[in-house]
Amino acid sequence: MAPAASTSGSKPLPVPYFAAAGVSAFAFFPFWKAAAIGQSGYSVQGSGYWQKYLEAMKPPWRGSLVVIGGMTWARAAIFYGSDVGSQ
Secondary structure, three states, rough: OOEEEEEOOOOOOHHHHHHHHHHHHHHHHHHHHHHHHHOOOOOOOOOOHHHHHHHHHOOOOOOOHHHHHHHHHHHHHHHHHHHHHOO
């Protein structure tokens, strides 16, 4: 399904790209946080997959808004630019 086109019908609107990228960034933020913790030499506590996911969702959340915003902007720009560039 193609994203909604602007009123002129030539280019897609960027809003669906930012919405989808924001949801994706918010859902996958704990994975990013767990990877950052692992790369710094520590390990995320928990024995199972969901325990580690829930552990990564716990505070501290300092900087999380900036990270989610950056991931949203980057993903939306990549996919929007790709669709516009392919036309």
